[in-house]
Amino acid sequence: MRKGIETLLIGAALFLCAGQVAWAQTAPDVRIGSTRTESRLVEVAVVDFSLTGSDTLGFGAMASKVINFDLGFSGFFKAVPQREFILEYDAKDRKNGTVDYDAWKTISSNFLVKGKIIPEDETKIAVEVVVYDLQRRQMDFGKRYTGPVSMYRQILHQFSDDFLYRYAGETGVARSKMLFISAVRGRKELMVVDYDGDNPRQLTTERTLVLSPAWNHANKNLALFTTYRYRNPDLYVMDLTNMQRYPLSTAVGLNSTGDWSPDGTRVAFALSKQGNTDIYIVNADGRGLTRLTSERSAELNPSWSPDGQKLAFTSDMGGTPQIYIMNTDGTGRERFSYTGRYCDGAAWSPKGDMIAYASLVYDNFDIVVQQIRDRAAQIITEGYGKGNSESPSWAPDGRHLAFSSTNSGNRQLYISGLTGGAPLPITNLPGGGSQPSWGP
Numbered sequence: 001m002r003k004g005i006e007t008l009l010i011g012a013a014l015f016l017c018a019g020q021v022a023w024a025q026t027a028p029d030v031r032i033g034s035t036r037t038e039s040r041l042v043e044v045a046v047v048d049f050s051l052t053g054s055d056t057l058g059f060g061a062m063a064s065k066v067i068n069f070d071l072g073f074s075g076f077f078k079a080v081p082q083r084e085f086i087l088e089y090d091a092k093d094r095k096n097g098t099v100d101y102d103a104w105k106t107i108s109s110n111f112l113v114k115g116k117i118i119p120e121d122e123t124k125i126a127v128e129v130v131v132y133d134l135q136r137r138q139m140d141f142g143k144r145y146t147g148p149v150s151m152y153r154q155i156l157h158q159f160s161d162d163f164l165y166r167y168a169g170e171t172g173v174a175r176s177k178m179l180f181i182s183a184v185r186g187r188k189e190l191m192v193v194d195y196d197g198d199n200p201r202q203l204t205t206e207r208t209l210v211l212s213p214a215w216n217h218a219n220k221n222l223a224l225f226t227t228y229r230y231r232n233p234d235l236y237v238m239d240l241t242n243m244q245r246y247p248l249s250t251a252v253g254l255n256s257t258g259d260w261s262p263d264g265t266r267v268a269f270a271l272s273k274q275g276n277t278d279i280y281i282v283n284a285d286g287r288g289l290t291r292l293t294s295e296r297s298a299e300l301n302p303s304w305s306p307d308g309q310k311l312a313f314t315s316d317m318g319g320t321p322q323i324y325i326m327n328t329d330g331t332g333r334e335r336f337s338y339t340g341r342y343c344d345g346a347a348w349s350p351k352g353d354m355i356a357y358a359s360l361v362y363d364n365f366d367i368v369v370q371q372i373r374d375r376a377a378q379i380i381t382e383g384y385g386k387g388n389s390e391s392p393s394w395a396p397d398g399r400h401l402a403f404s405s406t407n408s409g410n411r412q413l414y415i416s417g418l419t420g421g422a423p424l425p426i427t428n429l430p431g432g433g434s435q436p437s438w439g440p
Contacts, residue, residue, distance in 0.1 A: 041078035042167070044071055045108035047090045049115035049127070059117050063127075063156055067113065069196055070160030070174040073424070075399065075417050076167070080108045090114070101137045110134060113163075125149045129159050141166065153198060173395045177439050178402055179203075179213035179223055180413055183431030190225050190238075195395070195402075195415070195438070197426030203243065212257045215439035217350075217396070218264025222284075223437075224248070226256040235269055237284070248286050257301045260284075262308045268292075268328075270300035279313055281328065292330035303346045303355070304328075312336065312346035312355050323357050339368050339377040345391050351398035358390040358403075367392050367403050369418060381405070384422050389414070393438045402426075402436040 049063040064086075068079035080086065089103045104112050112132040119125055130142040143162065145155045154175060161172030176195045181188050184202060188210050193200040204210055209228040216222035223238045235255040238245040249255040251273035258269035264284065271280045271291075277298040282289045293299045297317035304311060308328065315324050323337035323346045337343040340359030347356045352372070359368045361379060365388040370377040381389045385407030392403045395415075402415050408425060413433035416423035427433040 042076060042110045043080060043108045044068075044077050044111045044113060045080040045086055045104060046071075046113045047086055047115070049117050049129075051117040051119075053119060055117075059152060062153070063115055063117070066153060066156040066196075067160050067163075070157060070172070071163065073196075073400070073415070073417070074160075074164050074168070074170070074172060075419060076164065076170070082107045099132055099139075101132075101134055104132075105134050108134060111140070111167075115159075119149075120146070123148055125152060125155075127152075127155050127159075131163065153194070157194075170399075171397060173397050173400065173438075176396060178393070178413070179215055179225075179437040179439060180404075180427075180433050181210060181213065181435045182427075182429050182433050190223075191433075192240075192439075193413070193427065193433075195426070197413070197428075200427065200429060203238070203240070212435060213437045214259050215437045216260045216264045217440050218260070218262065220440045222260075222264070224258040224260065224267065224269075226258070235267075246286075248284075249280075249282060249289075254300075259303050261304050262306050268302035268304060268311055270302070279311065279330075292326065292328070299324075301345055303348045305348050306350050306352045312348055312357075314344045314346065323355065336375070337368075337370065337377075338375075339370065339379070340366075343368070347392045347394055347401075349394050349398045350396060353398075356392035356394065356401055358388075358392065364388050365390050367401065367416075369401070378418075380416060380418060381423060389423075391435045393436045395438050396440055402438050404434040404436060 046064040046067045048060040051060050071077035072079050085107050093099055112134055115127060115129040117127055127145045131140045133140040147155055157174035160174040164170050164172040173195055178193055180191050182191045187207050189202055190204040190210050190213055191200055191202055206227050206229045211226045214224040221239055221241050223240055226233050226235055233254050233256050234247055235249040235258050236245050237248050253272035254270060254277055256270050258267045260267055266281055266283055268281050270277050277300050278291060278293040279299045279302050280289055280291050295317050297315050299313055299315045302311045302313040310325055310327055312323055312325050314321050321342050321344050322335055323343045324333055325336050326333040340361040342360035343357050345358045354369050354371055356369045358365045366379045366381045367389045368377050368379050387406030389403050389405040392401050394401055400415060400417050402413060404411050405414050411432045411434050412425055413427040413436050414423040414425050
């Protein structure tokens with residue numbers, strides 16, 4: 001997708017104001033640190049993009065809204081809230097044919113983003129964006145993106161990721177999506193949605209119960225899910241490019257809570273074909289089934305470490321459900337969670353340094369993030385509502401989490417950073433949202 005909608009113009013010209021400016025290279029130009037507090041966030045003023053012709057779809061205002069959300073969610077930048085001043089200063093810039101750096105610095109101390117939308121035909125669009133450094137009083141870089149009109153939001157997300165990479169040296173998640181479960185006409189179906197909650201779409205029509213989606217990060221076209229379509233909880237793989245699917249495990253009994261190995265060649269999942277629920281590993285083609293646990297207790301919800309050497313999972317072998325860790329050959333089991341009397345749904349950070357899980361700490365389930373090295377735990381949803389928060393899933397950057405929560409009454413999807421701040425609801429669907437799997 002990146003290659004299809006992005007075109008970097010070197011040495012071309014852009015006329016967002018009357019003066020001519022040159023396009024700049026977009027190599028990382030890291031100017032900010034990796035740990036930010038609210039008072040130290042880099043301020044960015046984003047202007048509604050101009051459009052050649054009539055803006056009947058509201059694309060100009062959509063640009064500032066989407067980019068402001070993306071940059072704010074990154075944890076490095078702060079959107080300028082004074083919209084009336086932004087509109088006023090932009091109008092003056094257009095009239096005078098130049099950027100009034102002194103005026104813009106009164107509301108944003110760091111950067112100014114302007115853009116122009118150019119329809120190429122009825123189905124294609126070009127978006128030209130420039131960034132001005134208000135401290136250096138100069139245009140800093142610019143890019144031209146092209147693609148289908150239907151991809152306009154993705155083009156904006158692409159710019160947000162480019163901006164984050166250039167100034168923070170971090171890979172963004174603005175173009176990522178999530179799998180999740182939602183009720184459609186009373187039946188749980190597999191859905192997909194953009195990371196910010198836009199464009200939810202139904203992927204299955206099982207007309208029964210679908211559970212436990214998992215996105216393959218090594219092959220983003222593949223997804224796991226459990227379906228009761230054939231009156232048994234069977235584990236299936238779906239090709240997201242053509243919606244074709246094939247069974248991975250259909251043994252009588254539970255076949256569920258699957259998770260792809262980091263290289264995408266194996267799946268760890270829970271299977272109860274011998275009466276008890278245990279953790280198994282199988283190859284992506286359904287062959288080579290290997291049993292890892294054989295306790296009298298129930299083991300399920302496995303999650304791979306990013307190096308592919310260990311699994312975190314849920315077990316009640318100690319009396320109550322808790323998070324355990326073991327090697328992928330079933331050896332070296334040890335208890336990991338001690339925060340809360342009921343813990344479930346482990347998700348190993350893609351950076352390998354933390355495991356997130358849901359924990360019944362007080363009267364409700366909260367999302368806990370626990371360090372691998374020193375086992376220090378942080379409740380990131382504490383104090384934000386009285387609902388149950390469950391099913392954490394890491395963003396590809398390892399700095400954000402998605403989870404489901406009943407804070408608003410009906411269970412919906414939320415996203416959150418790890419450094420504080422209220423979790424953001426991203427769905428408000430009649431059928432709710434649960435069990436997110438944050439994809440690449």
